[in-house]
Amino acid sequence: MAKDKTGAVMVVGAGIGGMQAALDLADSGYLVYLVEKKSAIGGTMAQLDKTFPTNDCSMCIMSPKLVECGKHLNIQILTLTEIKSVAGEEGNFHVSVIQHPRYIDIDKCIACGTCAEKCPRKVPDEYNAGLINRKAAFIRYPQAVPLKYLIDKEHCIYFEKGKCRACEKFCPADAIDFDQKEREINIDVGSIIIASGFRPYNPADNDTYQYARSPNVVTSLEFERLLSASGPYKGHLLRPSDQKEPIKIAWIQCVGSRNTHMGDKGYCSAVCCTYAIKQAMVAKEHSSEIDAAIFFIDIRTYGKDFEKFFNRAKDKMGVRFIKSRINTVSPGEEEGNLTIRYSDGVGRIIQEEFNMVVLSVGLDIPQESVELAQIMGVELNNYNFVNTKTLEPVRTTRNGIYVCGVFQGPKDIPETVMQASASAAASSELLAGQRHTLTKEKEYPAEIDVTGQEPRIGVFVCHCGTNIGGVVDVPGVTEYASRLPHVVVSDENMFTCSQDTQDKIKKRIDEYKLNRVVVASCSVRTHEPLFQDTIREAGLNPYLFTMANIRDQDSWVHQSDKEGATKKAKDLVRMSVANAAELSPLYRTKLPVIKRALVIGGGIAGMRAALSIAGQGFEVVLVELEKELGGFAKKIHKNIQGDNIQEYVTNLxxxxxxxxxxxxxxxxxxxxxxxTKGNFKTALTVGPSMYSREINHGALIVATGALEYRPKEFLYEKSELVKTQIELEDILSKDEQIINDWKNVVMIQCVGSRNKENPNCSRVCCQEAIKNAIAIKEINPDINIFILHRDIRTYGFLEDFYRKAREIGVHFLRYKEDEEPMVEQEQGKIWVTFKDITLQRDMKINPDQLILSTGVVSGDTKELSNILKIPQTSEHFFLEAHVKLRPVDTQSDGIFICGMAHSPRLIDETISQALAASSRACCLLSQDYIEVGGVVARVNPELCAACLICVRACPYEVPFINEDGVSEIDISKCHGCGVCAAECPAKAITLLHFEDIQILAQIDALLEAV
Structure with a gap:
C-alpha cells in the first residue's frame, strides 16, 4: 500500500522567489520549511536600492514580504542551514539539513546591537559588497528577518585566539552562546522547490576593466549599495577612491554575459540592460549634472513597459547610449579617473575619460548551487543552470523537485516571482490531497475595548531610506508630531515596515496603552494591511489605524524643495492625527468561499491555468470566445527549441x-x-444557441491572449512576396521545397512595435525571426538571409540561437530608429533600401521574399475590462497590481491575469504565468471563508428618499431598492469606494472609516496652518 504523501514543502533559498513560493504554499494550506544558508532571508533583492521600471524603493516593497514570512505560522524559517542529503521520492522526501551555529541564542537576542558595538574585529561587509566593514558580531542588514545577530566564527577573535568575549560580557540579554554546535535536522516533505538564486559575475576572474586595481570601477551590485540609504555613504552618490561626487559615469554592458571566450558565459543575463538604465536614471536624480553613458551591444528592454523606461532615460533624462562593446578600461589622466576607448559607430575612434565605471555584471551560478543540484539529483545544463523542458519550465529532472528564479535561467524579479508561484502550483498539484493536514491557524489576542477612552495616539514616522529622509526633515516631523493633541509617543524609524519596527509598534502599544496608531510613510495601497495586522496582534482593532503618505504625496513630488516638503509632511501628519482621534472600531463578517474558478480565455495560458487549478482539487469553468480552444498557439508549429506546439495544444x-x-x-x-473575492457571479451568453447562464465562483483568471499586428506598411497584402513570420512558419511546415527556389530573403524587425502607436517591445519577434531563419538555412544553406533590426533581443538562453544563426551565415544588419527600411515594388519585384549603420552606407536588396516580424497587439478587451472593473495599460493589456511583486494579481482582489492578456511573452513564460495565476487563485480557493465589511457604505433608511442616485452612481452596481422601499447595500459586494456616499443628496449614506466627523477633523487640522 502506497504511503500517504506529506503535506509539507521545503523551499531551498529565501530570496524573493523562495519567499513568494513559501507564502503561496503556506496560504494554500501547506507547512513550509524555508531553508536559507545566510543568516537572514531576502536574497539579492534586499541589497538593491531601486527596482525598474518604476524606480520603487526595493526594501520598501519587499519588507511586507519579509515580515509576512517571519510572522506566518505555517512557514518555518531555517537560516544558516544547508542541505546534506535528499532521499525518497515525490510525495515522501526525507531531507537531512545541517544548521550552523549562530553563537547567539535566537530566543534571547533583542537585537540591541551591543555585541556589534563592543566587538573589536572589523571585516568586509558582504551585504555592502565589501565596500565598508562590519563587525564579527553583526546582523546582515537593518531590516533582516529574523532580526537576530550572529557571530562570524571565521573572524571572531575568541575562536581564533581563545580570548576576548567582549560581546558576551556586555550583552544585556545574556544571549551569547559560544557552546552552540552544528545541528543535523531530519525533515519529511512531499515536495522540494529550489530557489537558490545566483551570484553576480566576478569581473576579477578576467580583469581587463581595472576592477581589481581601481576602486572607482565597481560592479552593478556595488553601485546599488553606493546609491542605497543603508549603504556606505547613506544614500549620497560618492566615488569610493576619494568620496567626491562623480560627474561622468560609464556603464559597460555584458560583463560576464554573451561571451563564450571568457568563462563560457554565452547566455544573455536578461536583466543588465534595464538595471543599467535604472541606475543611470537614479544617478541623474541624485545630480542632474551627471553625464551618464551606457556602452551596449543590444539594448534588451523586452519586458512590460521597459521600452518606455528606456525611451524616458534617452529622451527625457539625457542618458547617452553608445553602441560599442568595450573590452578594456585604462587609467585616466586625472587621478582616480578611467579612460574608455570606443568606436562611435561612424568609424571614428573616441577616447573618453570618466570619474567612475560601472560594470553591468551578469548572473552566474555559484559552485555551491552546482553541489546542491548534485545532492538533489537534478540535472544542469551546459551553463550550470537547472535543466528544465521548455513546456514544463518549473519541473526538474527529478519528480517532485521543482525550480524557480535565476537558477532555472536568467530572469528579472517579476519573472522570478511568477515562476515562484508557478513552482508552488506544481507542488500543490502533487500534494493536493494533503492540504491543511499539517498547518495551524493564526490566533489573535482578545480585542482591547476602547469604548469611552480618550484617544491615546502613537505616531511612527518613516525615513524610508532616503526616499523620505533625503528630502523631509524626519526628526523635525517626529518632534512636531509629539506635540500634537492626543499624541503620547512619537518615534522615527529608518524603515517602519521592517520586522523590528513592527515589534516596536506592538511594544509601544502595550507600554503607552495606545488606542490609535498613525504611520507616516508611504502608501496605504501597499502597506496598510501589514500595519493593520500588527496592531491587531497587539490587541487593537485594525481600523484604529491611519497613514499619512509623506512619500508618494510629498517627498517624491517635492524633491527640490526640502523646506516645503517638511512643512507639507507636518501638515499631513497633523491631519492624520486629527483623523485618528475620531476613528472607531469596525468589524468584518465571514462569508463562505465558493470553491470554483472561472477562466476566461482558452489559449495555452487559460488551458494550463484551468488544468492546474483542477489538479489542485478545485472545479473550473473555462470559457472561450471562439469555436475551438487553442488561441494564437494554433498558428505556431514549433518553438525555437524545437518542441511541437500543435501536439502540445492538442494534448492540453x-x-x-x-x-x-x-x-x-x-x-x-x-x-x-x-x-467580491470568494463570491463572484458572472453572467455568460453561450453559443451557438446563445443562451444565458450564470456562474458562481470564488476566483477569476483572465487569459484572453493577444493578436498579431496586421501590417499596413511595407507592401503587406499588396505584394504576394511580402509575408509575416507566422505565414512563413506555415509555409515551412507544409512545403519545404518552395524554399529551394529562393536565393535572397529579407526580414524586417519591429514591424508594429517600438513605435508611437505601440511603444513597447513585442518580445517574441526576434526569436521568431531567428527560428525561421535557422529553419530556412537548414533546408537550403545557400540562401542569403538578411535580418534588418534595431536591436536583437534574444535574452537568456535564446542567445545561443542568435549565435548559431550568425555561425551558419545569417546576416544581421542594423538600421536606425528614424531611418526605417523602404520597400518598393517594380515590375513584380520588390526592392528593400536601408542604411546599414555598421557599414555607414546605403544598401539595396532584391529579395525573393520579404518577411515582416510583426508585433503583438492586445485583443478587443476594452468591454471586458469595463465589465470586470479592472484597468488596462494605454496599449490595452491588463494592468497588474504591482509590476514587481504582484505581477499576476490585479487591483481587484480575487481576479488574476496571465499570458498575453498581461503582456507579450513566449510560450514557456506564458505557461509559468498561467501556473502562477492558478497558484494565486488557489490561495483564495483553499480558504473556507473570507471576511467582508470593514470599510463599506451604510444606509440610514430614515433619511433615504429612494431617489436611485446611488443605484446609478455605483460603479459596481451594488445598491438596490429593497422591499421596504429604501436603498440597501450588500456589504459582501461593496468595495468601499465611497461614490454613493458622495452622490447621495440626502446624506443618507455613510462610508465607514471615512465619516464626516473624520474627514472634517482632517480639514480643520489642515486649515490650522492657514
Missing part, C-alpha cells in the same frame, strides 16, 4: 475534455460580473 485540449473538474464553454462571451 484532450486533458481538459477528460478532466471531470473542468467544464469548457466555447463561443461564449461575458455579459455581466458582480461580487
Amino acid at each position: 485540449i484532450e486533458e481538459l475534455n477528460q478532466n471531470e473538474k473542468i467544464q469548457v464553454l466555447t463561443e461564449t462571451i461575458v455579459t455581466d460580473f458582480s461580487g
Whole structure:
C-alpha cells in the first residue's frame, strides 16, 4: 500500500522567489520549511536600492514580504542551514539539513546591537559588497528577518585566539552562546522547490576593466549599495577612491554575459540592460549634472513597459547610449579617473575619460548551487543552470523537485516571482490531497475595548531610506508630531515596515496603552494591511489605524524643495492625527468561499491555468470566445527549441475534455460580473444557441491572449512576396521545397512595435525571426538571409540561437530608429533600401521574399475590462497590481491575469504565468471563508428618499431598492469606494472609516496652518 504523501514543502533559498513560493504554499494550506544558508532571508533583492521600471524603493516593497514570512505560522524559517542529503521520492522526501551555529541564542537576542558595538574585529561587509566593514558580531542588514545577530566564527577573535568575549560580557540579554554546535535536522516533505538564486559575475576572474586595481570601477551590485540609504555613504552618490561626487559615469554592458571566450558565459543575463538604465536614471536624480553613458551591444528592454523606461532615460533624462562593446578600461589622466576607448559607430575612434565605471555584471551560478543540484539529483545544463523542458519550465529532472528564479535561467524579479508561484502550483498539484493536514491557524489576542477612552495616539514616522529622509526633515516631523493633541509617543524609524519596527509598534502599544496608531510613510495601497495586522496582534482593532503618505504625496513630488516638503509632511501628519482621534472600531463578517474558478480565455495560458487549478482539487469553468480552444498557439508549429506546439495544444485540449473538474464553454462571451473575492457571479451568453447562464465562483483568471499586428506598411497584402513570420512558419511546415527556389530573403524587425502607436517591445519577434531563419538555412544553406533590426533581443538562453544563426551565415544588419527600411515594388519585384549603420552606407536588396516580424497587439478587451472593473495599460493589456511583486494579481482582489492578456511573452513564460495565476487563485480557493465589511457604505433608511442616485452612481452596481422601499447595500459586494456616499443628496449614506466627523477633523487640522 502506497504511503500517504506529506503535506509539507521545503523551499531551498529565501530570496524573493523562495519567499513568494513559501507564502503561496503556506496560504494554500501547506507547512513550509524555508531553508536559507545566510543568516537572514531576502536574497539579492534586499541589497538593491531601486527596482525598474518604476524606480520603487526595493526594501520598501519587499519588507511586507519579509515580515509576512517571519510572522506566518505555517512557514518555518531555517537560516544558516544547508542541505546534506535528499532521499525518497515525490510525495515522501526525507531531507537531512545541517544548521550552523549562530553563537547567539535566537530566543534571547533583542537585537540591541551591543555585541556589534563592543566587538573589536572589523571585516568586509558582504551585504555592502565589501565596500565598508562590519563587525564579527553583526546582523546582515537593518531590516533582516529574523532580526537576530550572529557571530562570524571565521573572524571572531575568541575562536581564533581563545580570548576576548567582549560581546558576551556586555550583552544585556545574556544571549551569547559560544557552546552552540552544528545541528543535523531530519525533515519529511512531499515536495522540494529550489530557489537558490545566483551570484553576480566576478569581473576579477578576467580583469581587463581595472576592477581589481581601481576602486572607482565597481560592479552593478556595488553601485546599488553606493546609491542605497543603508549603504556606505547613506544614500549620497560618492566615488569610493576619494568620496567626491562623480560627474561622468560609464556603464559597460555584458560583463560576464554573451561571451563564450571568457568563462563560457554565452547566455544573455536578461536583466543588465534595464538595471543599467535604472541606475543611470537614479544617478541623474541624485545630480542632474551627471553625464551618464551606457556602452551596449543590444539594448534588451523586452519586458512590460521597459521600452518606455528606456525611451524616458534617452529622451527625457539625457542618458547617452553608445553602441560599442568595450573590452578594456585604462587609467585616466586625472587621478582616480578611467579612460574608455570606443568606436562611435561612424568609424571614428573616441577616447573618453570618466570619474567612475560601472560594470553591468551578469548572473552566474555559484559552485555551491552546482553541489546542491548534485545532492538533489537534478540535472544542469551546459551553463550550470537547472535543466528544465521548455513546456514544463518549473519541473526538474527529478519528480517532485521543482525550480524557480535565476537558477532555472536568467530572469528579472517579476519573472522570478511568477515562476515562484508557478513552482508552488506544481507542488500543490502533487500534494493536493494533503492540504491543511499539517498547518495551524493564526490566533489573535482578545480585542482591547476602547469604548469611552480618550484617544491615546502613537505616531511612527518613516525615513524610508532616503526616499523620505533625503528630502523631509524626519526628526523635525517626529518632534512636531509629539506635540500634537492626543499624541503620547512619537518615534522615527529608518524603515517602519521592517520586522523590528513592527515589534516596536506592538511594544509601544502595550507600554503607552495606545488606542490609535498613525504611520507616516508611504502608501496605504501597499502597506496598510501589514500595519493593520500588527496592531491587531497587539490587541487593537485594525481600523484604529491611519497613514499619512509623506512619500508618494510629498517627498517624491517635492524633491527640490526640502523646506516645503517638511512643512507639507507636518501638515499631513497633523491631519492624520486629527483623523485618528475620531476613528472607531469596525468589524468584518465571514462569508463562505465558493470553491470554483472561472477562466476566461482558452489559449495555452487559460488551458494550463484551468488544468492546474483542477489538479489542485478545485472545479473550473473555462470559457472561450471562439469555436475551438487553442488561441494564437494554433498558428505556431514549433518553438525555437524545437518542441511541437500543435501536439502540445492538442494534448492540453484532450486533458481538459477528460478532466471531470473542468467544464469548457466555447463561443461564449461575458455579459455581466458582480461580487467580491470568494463570491463572484458572472453572467455568460453561450453559443451557438446563445443562451444565458450564470456562474458562481470564488476566483477569476483572465487569459484572453493577444493578436498579431496586421501590417499596413511595407507592401503587406499588396505584394504576394511580402509575408509575416507566422505565414512563413506555415509555409515551412507544409512545403519545404518552395524554399529551394529562393536565393535572397529579407526580414524586417519591429514591424508594429517600438513605435508611437505601440511603444513597447513585442518580445517574441526576434526569436521568431531567428527560428525561421535557422529553419530556412537548414533546408537550403545557400540562401542569403538578411535580418534588418534595431536591436536583437534574444535574452537568456535564446542567445545561443542568435549565435548559431550568425555561425551558419545569417546576416544581421542594423538600421536606425528614424531611418526605417523602404520597400518598393517594380515590375513584380520588390526592392528593400536601408542604411546599414555598421557599414555607414546605403544598401539595396532584391529579395525573393520579404518577411515582416510583426508585433503583438492586445485583443478587443476594452468591454471586458469595463465589465470586470479592472484597468488596462494605454496599449490595452491588463494592468497588474504591482509590476514587481504582484505581477499576476490585479487591483481587484480575487481576479488574476496571465499570458498575453498581461503582456507579450513566449510560450514557456506564458505557461509559468498561467501556473502562477492558478497558484494565486488557489490561495483564495483553499480558504473556507473570507471576511467582508470593514470599510463599506451604510444606509440610514430614515433619511433615504429612494431617489436611485446611488443605484446609478455605483460603479459596481451594488445598491438596490429593497422591499421596504429604501436603498440597501450588500456589504459582501461593496468595495468601499465611497461614490454613493458622495452622490447621495440626502446624506443618507455613510462610508465607514471615512465619516464626516473624520474627514472634517482632517480639514480643520489642515486649515490650522492657514
